[in-house]
Amino acid sequence: MLRAVDRGLALVCVAAAALVLILLFAGPSVIGAKKTTVYSAPSGAARTAAGAKLFTSSGCGSCHTLKAAGAGGAVGPNLDQVRPSASSAAAIIRSGGGPMPAFADKLSDAQISALASYVASVAGR
Amino acid sequence: MEASGQAVSLPQRDHAAGRLLLAAGVGAAVALTLGIYSSVHDPANDLSITLGFSTTFTMKVWLSTVAVAFAVVQVLSAVWIYGRLPRRSAPAWLGTAHRISGRLAFLVSLPVAYHCLYQLGFQHSSTRVLLHSICGCLFYGAFAAKVVIVRSRGLPGLALPIAGGLTFALLAYTWLLSGLWYVHNLGFPSP
Numbered sequence: 001m002l003r004a005v006d007r008g009l010a011l012v013c014v015a016a017a018a019l020v021l022i023l024l025f026a027g028p029s030v031i032g033a034k035k036t037t038v039y040s041a042p043s044g045a046a047r048t049a050a051g052a053k054l055f056t057s058s059g060c061g062s063c064h065t066l067k068a069a070g071a072g073g074a075v076g077p078n079l080d081q082v083r084p085s086a087s088s089a090a091a092i093i094r095s096g097g098g099p100m101p102a103f104a105d106k107l108s109d110a111q112i113s114a115l116a117s118y119v120a121s122v123a124g125r
Numbered sequence: 126m127e128a129s130g131q132a133v134s135l136p137q138r139d140h141a142a143g144r145l146l147l148a149a150g151v152g153a154a155v156a157l158t159l160g161i162y163s164s165v166h167d168p169a170n171d172l173s174i175t176l177g178f179s180t181t182f183t184m185k186v187w188l189s190t191v192a193v194a195f196a197v198v199q200v201l202s203a204v205w206i207y208g209r210l211p212r213r214s215a216p217a218w219l220g221t222a223h224r225i226s227g228r229l230a231f232l233v234s235l236p237v238a239y240h241c242l243y244q245l246g247f248q249h250s251s252t253r254v255l256l257h258s259i260c261g262c263l264f265y266g267a268f269a270a271k272v273v274i275v276r277s278r279g280l281p282g283l284a285l286p287i288a289g290g291l292t293f294a295l296l297a298y299t300w301l302l303s304g305l306w307y308v309h310n311l312g313f314p315s316p
Contacts, residue, residue: 002221020235024162061214063181069131075244077311083287088310097307099240100184112249 008067028096051118058103060119068122083124090116129156141280144209148273148288156266162256163247181240182307185316188233189304195230196293199223203289230296231268238265277306 052069053106055061061071084092093112096102103112178184202223205215249255271288274280304314307314 002218002225006221006225006228009225015234016232016235019237023239024166031141074175075316077180077182082311089316090222092310095251096248096254099182099303099307101245102251102254104251106134 036063037110049114051114051116053117054107055118058107063100066123068125079119079123081124084116084120086116086120088115089119137279140197144273144280145279145284148270148277148284151273152266152268152270154266155269156262158267159242160247160259160262163242163245163262164245166243166247168244172239178316180314181244182223183316185240186304186307186314187316189237189300192230192234193297193300193304195226195233198226198231199289200293202226204288207286234296249266253258254304257299260295260299260302264292264299267292267295280309284286 017096055066055069055071060066061069061073063073063075063076063082067074067080090112092100093107094102094104106116141239152315172277175181176188178187195236200218202215204210205212206223208214238270241258247258247262249258267288271285271292274284
């Protein structure tokens with residue numbers, strides 16, 4: 001019984017690894033998904049200190065839901081539910097959180113502060 | 126007698142060295158391929174997978190934790206198989222259970238790796254994130270090397286425990302830098 005499970009799992013592992021490789025190299029378009037780039041923040045918008053614009057330009061809405069920004073991303077935590085404080089939001093924006101990339105090299109301290117304050121002030125409202 | 130013994134052992138040693146080099150080469154190729162891919166690929170979100178979890182983050186924290194749990198089972202069962210546990214000898218089914226736990230650990234790690242490689246890419250914005258990216262690539266390299274070693278004959282007895290230990294250490298460290306970090310900072314996400 002265990003050996004049959006083991007043999008079956010071996011095949012599943014090979015198939016799953018092959019599927020991941022196909023998705024990585026051929027892209028999810030092979031199964032009908034449309035490609036959109038996420039983390040290429042426009043350099044012009046990155047210079048603005050406005051948190052709302054930074055939220056949009058930095059691609060935050062691709063992963064997070066924030067009603068005030070009209071964002072409905074479902075990859076990461078729903079910010080309207082989490083309602084982070086400005087300090088915790090700034091820490092995560094700066095250093096990354098779990099799979100979320102850090103933005104310390106993309107945004108200045110002032111921009112991070114503006115973005116965090118914006119999120120803290122509008123989340124859940 | 127001694128001379129003939131050397132004549133027999135030298136080809137075997139060459140064979141073993143060749144196998145070990147092959148394993149190291151395969152592992153390095155896999156790790157480098159993933160590292161280069163994630164560096165040159167433009168992160169995209171055209172296939173967000175949640176596998177029934179509320180968010181992709183939640184899925185990744187849970188699956189990576191489950192993968193580490195299976196990896197712990199791998200290590201414990203290996204230690205038992207090698208007779209290093211103060212218990213009776215390993216039961217006959219333990220080898221199969223050991224393999225199953227390894228396959229499951231690999232399987233549940235794949236959605237996590239897919240999201241990291243395709244949607245986030247190789248990140249180096251902080252020491253933690255850089256180490257996570259490096260260890261993640263090295264983990265799959267070590268895993269590939271271990272598979273080659275498992276399927277090879279006549280290797281030194283330490284080759285497999287070292288490869289297995291290295292694979293486990295890389296997986297655990299990758300998880301410490303992401304999954305555990307996430308739980309520590311944001312709490313364990315409800316599925």
